[in-house]
Amino acid sequence: MDHRILIIFAHPALEKSRVHYRLLKAAQTVQGITCHDLYQTYPDFMVDVDQEQELLTQHEIILFQFPLYWYSTPAILKEWQDLVLEYGFAYGQNGLALRGKWFTCALSTGGSKAAYQADGLNHFTLRELLRPLEQTANLCGMVYLPPFVIHEANDLSEAEIDACAHHYQQLLKQLQQQSSVQALTRLSYLNDLSV
Template sequence: MVDAAKKILVLYAHPSQERSEINKPLFRATQQQEHVTAVDLYAEYPTFRINIDKEQQRLRDHDVIVFMFPLYWYSTPAILKEWQDLVLEYNFAYGANGNALEGKTFLCAISAGGSETAYQANGYNHFTLRELLHPLEQTASLTGMTYLAPFALFCARSAFDENRVHSHIEDWLRILSALSNNTLDIALGKSLEKLNENLNILIRD
């Protein structure tokens, strides 16, 4: 018996899409994938009036939850924080009766302007990207989700000129397909600094 494909929810947040050379094409490619629901939060909620019931139902209906965003001041863009504050309610996402997210998989697809060497203990930003994402990792833990390492692109400002965008998108589509088909090594994905490393090992044929 073949396992049913896992359904993936991608929540995209970019407050300045007209200047996006990475996240916008990444999101557009994501929208075309089977078994993926891709939501542009800024387009759907331009006044930040988030429909909590709608968003909670989306979470219930999907197996994998993805936050896709550019790293802004070491955190998520504002609407994604607002989404978390409103949607992940007590007795829905956590608390005595809050088990709606248990067993789901969570990860972030992120672009960062700095180099990877800047995101080290002895680098300009003093912390690794994974360390800076600890609040989201703890959110996953509190809500019973499996947290995977981020899928990340560093030096995002130069990626287009350096012809790195296409390969980045292709790698992302491979990950989406593996997540849907249950061919991604979850244990390895949990342990990495970023999912981009060793895709041929991370994804089982």
């Protein structure tokens, strides 16, 4: 049976988005994927912990989709982590609810891939900057998969964004059917998976 994918989506200004608006639309056309827009659901940041935990338990793959803001996630996604990943649910002796699930991110950056290198403008690779999420997934017993990344998001043409959205859609379908993680974990970006 296909893996059920939960996309936890965070963009505080979707009306101004060029990239994520299209990615989200593309994801929404894939059957069996739940797209959960945090800013739309919780404009007041009052995250419903029980509801979020219930959603998590109903899916095998958890995917955070967001634009990179200050080398991190938009604020609501941090709030979501702080509240939802509770002791006794996500970690700790009886906190086994997320164990064995796969975790990944789909994010965009203004910066180029070259800027995300030791000798580049941002000094660190994106994989290094995403370590807090990687270790959060580890602590919760999830399998951390490489991220799907769109660099230079603000410089892409409409046609390039459409191509990214199509690539994302294909990748999501592939993930639904993926039986083993070995082929995924060795990649640096999920973009490199042939779909």
